[in-house]
Amino acid sequence: MDIPTTENSRLKIVIGEIEALRMKRQHELADRPHPYLKRFTQQELNDEAFPSYKNLLVGRSRRIPDRQMIINIAEYLDCTSDERNDLLMAAGYLPIQTELEGRALERALEWSHLTMRSIPFPAMIVTHTQDIKGVNEPFRHLFDIPLDRNYDGLMNRIDLHFNSDLPIRSRSTFDKASFEQWEAHAKNGINAFKREHILSRYDAWYQKLFHKFQKYNVDEYPNVLDAGEEIDHVQTILARIESSGELVPIRYRQISISAGSRLYPQIAVFLPVDAAARKVFEDLGCPTDCEFSIHGISYS
Structure with missing residues (x-):
């Protein structure tokens, strides 16, 4: 059974958000090494945070990760509160409100x-x-x-x-x-x-x-x-x-x-x-x- 186009579109947005953050972190490594030696590669993200990420990239899986998995990915990517919430909302989940502003x-x-x-x-x-x-x-x-x-x-x-x-x-x-x-x-x-x-x-x-x-x-x-x-x-x-x-x-x-x-x-x-x-x-x-x-x- 085909997944609705809207869900496919959302999945593409989620992958795009993850990849943008991953490449942003890789770019930051040019200025200083990561204290825990993360390299922020697709394979490392797959191994450390989301075991189905490579399947998602090649289309073998087309399901949007659940909310906790999105949070785990955000943790791996050293996301700020805003970045994590952008990722959650892209996946269709409620953001985490931490502080008043x-x-x-x-x-x-x-x-x-x-x-x-x-x-x-x-x-x-x-x-x-x-x-x-x-x-x-x-x-x-x-x-x-x-x-x-x-x-x-x-x-x-x-x-x-x-x-x-x-x-x-x-x-x-x-x-x-x-x-x-x-x-x-x-x-x-x-x-x-x-x-x-x-x-x-x-x-x-x-x-x-x-x-x-x-x-x-x-x-x-x-x-x-x-x-x-x-x-x-x-x-x-x-x-x-x-x-x-x-x-x-x-x-x-x-x-x-x-x-x-x-x-x-x-x-x-x-x-x-x-x-x-x-x-x-x-x-x-x-x-x-x-x-x-x-x-x-x-x-x-």
């Missing part, structure tokens, strides 16, 4: 700013690119973020934790125990970031962030947790007591609130854990019971 992102950020105003604890707004789009006054005072506009370019979560021009790194690593805790938190954050954005790792924004990681020698940190190792999400920092100006160690934890069904943008909220932290937070004007609610949902 355009007006949808603007609306989510507007909601986040409005919501952050009702939060009585230190808080910041973070996008999927780890850019910090806003902080409240308790946050600025707790972490001693300078008001100098020269620091605005450092408003990224990576800079916040790793840049030595900001006080957070030195105040979080003031002795051996605090350094080990800070290092474990950094390792956990890097691993979580990689898991969250595995489908975006070839996108320009991800690569830009990867270079920022390299700037701070983040590659020194292990890529995986030790077997059986558990991460304590409580962190320690030297914080200033308003009345005396003295720096004291306090323990705090972070919770995240998302604007909708997507993980980002999100509001990171910092809550006190011990008595010293509650005293510092109280001086910042935070409530002492460590509880608050947003649209009827309580957080503590």
